[in-house]
Amino acid sequence: MSKRVLLHVGTPKTGTSYLQDVLYRNRRLLASADILYAADRFDAHFLAALDLMRLPWGGLEAEAVGAWDSLAAKVRDHHGTAIISHEILATASRSQAGRALESLGHGSGTEIHVVVSARDLVRQIPAEWQENVKHRQALTYGAFLDQIQDPERKSRIATWFWGVQELPDILNRWSHDLPPEQVHIVTVPPAGGPQQLLWKRFSVAFGLDGLDLDLEAERANPSLGAPETALLRRINRAANRELPPADYRPLVRELLAHQTLSRRSRSPRLALPPDAHPWTQQVAGSWIAEIEQRGYDVVGDLHDLLGQPPVQQYADPDHPAERQVSAAAVDAIKALLLESARLRQSEDRLRHELQETQVALERSYLRPTYRWREKAVRRLKASGAGRGLLKAYRRARGRSSRPA
Template sequence: MSQSSAAAPQGGPVFLHVGSPKTGTTFLQNVLWDQRALAAEQGLLLPGRRFHDHYLATLDVRGLATSPTAPPEAAGRWAALVAEAEGWTGNTLISHELFASATAEQARRAVAAFGDREVHIVLTARDLVRQVPAEWQEHIKHRSTVTMERFLDDLRADRAHRTWFWQVQDFADVLRRWGATVPAERVHVVTVPPPGADSGTLWNRFATLLGVDPASFDTSASRSNSSLGLEQAELLRRVNAELGDRVPLPGPYPQLAKNVLAHRLLAGRPGTRLVLDEAADTFARERSAEIVADLRELGYDVVGDLDELVPAPADAPAAIPTPSEADLAAEGVAAIAGLLDEMARRLVALRRAEEVARTAREKPVRYMVVQTAKRNRAVGAAHRAYRRVLRRG
């Protein structure tokens, strides 16, 4: 990862939104990227051509850009975002939840790349009672075959906090790593409100911190990360076990299993909400309280209320519900039907693409006219008139 050599402060603050996963990050990112021009009009730059560039920057920052499985364009991506920010006179936002797993040294180098520019660290945080089942589900979407019961056992046994979950979900630890080189008042914890709160609360908090007008953005079309019910998650877990390594990750697995099967087909199905059993619920609340105590001691700026990270005790089942085989069979049938429908639509699109390619090869003049007609109204009108004459003749 390269470093910038900026000698003097330029432009407004740089906000590094470093996580955590499953805290509304997808929703917030979609709102801003879908209305990137509006954000720029209000002085907020999202550097890069698309959100994927911020993902590539996480690989660069975390020393993964040279991995054989990393996209070649990941190398130098952080320096490219820094350079673009240096040329902007307003505020800048770089946002991706995978920054949360960076080591203290990686975070230090990333912040140092901005030289004397004012850098702020932002972390969105949600109570662990919701985070634990959400993270298990996300693991399943990334080809895990671990049951929720085993996942919970592993979390409780990991006293050294070496697992991925604690790397990104111990909010105080994430901010110790990222906030070590900036003043505490420039480290911001944005809390996710509890269930039942106004749906716009998180966006209002985040946007206000960034210096844009929350009310001027349309949040209705921006999707959050799709959630699965218990039955759908268990079906995908069993599919993962059956697939083994046949659909690689990295490779086609995210597009086929996560995007199509999980998000497009299973997420829209009615299912039982994922909840913790009584013992895990108690553990999550106690651990949340410990993290909140750490955050209070660190003295960071809080946008929202840290008490929102420790929900009040509620009834929890003695054991995690188990979906019936009949329910799983029904989900399997629906999934197969959905996949066949998806394949049929893709075959139609493929045949159309092949027809266009064949026309371009065999009848280049006709292809050029048709393509020009699609872009030019006058040419399009002339082309339609010509076709009417041919039909009459």
């Protein structure tokens, strides 16, 4: 049974990909410090979260069958500290959270700590819309904002958004009977602050100070500008119907969004519309008041949750500058052409290899001895005695040459 489990349950877009990458790549070094990060693949904890919440995810769920129980068993078998981290755990229901905590040893002697990293809504709202667009959604930014501001929150978009972003509610679901000192909130510092400040906060919350970890990031979830996100949304509208999820992921999300469009860093950034700013300040203010009252351990400053003032020049992604969208589209076409060329070369190479194999096969068939042997086998098969003879020959030869 683990002595201590640090369970990081979100929220998305708070540097979680970076944190998980560092933990995954340093898992052996962590093990030497008696800290378990049980993952045989980078997304192991994501799959476990899908399994826990029975959440379909474009076919990936097929790889998640039994993943939570398997992860929980590894954590229970470990005798030191264990870390689990995935941001979609933020949306778990009360009963799912209860089941997760119990499976990790809560109530049986294990000290469970819940860690939630949080960023201001000023940055989270555009980032969440962009994530939606990168996951095949085609709704406009305006429609997204309308749905999340609807107090009834009945739409799937609003349900998901508040499920993974509403800090006091996430803490209610996950930390209901934990002492406040075992609940840690890591706030994301404002943009433009000292580099590595967020990592330092994570390091404090997870007790990683003093470990010589390799902090070079290999994975990140890069963001797009306003015209690039507008382009991606138009691509979704045009191609969603015909492009299967298994092809969407490598071609649209990875090749276009992450590897191509995210590099266009000079285009106007996606931002919160200035008229939505007062509303986010009101919401964040109520969260800060609630969390201060609960007495949780805060790593950072709760006032980070208020975010920056409204932007001076707002670029509306629903009415983008068409020249900027066209420029992004040219980059996208270029990336797709280069990828097509690469695939064509790969196809040519494979076709060539296949032809060589076929020629070699035909050459072996054309040998006279092969034809004689084939004729003999055909004749033998025609009679009962012949079949018996063939069987005896094959047994004597010591291996089966029966046709498949």
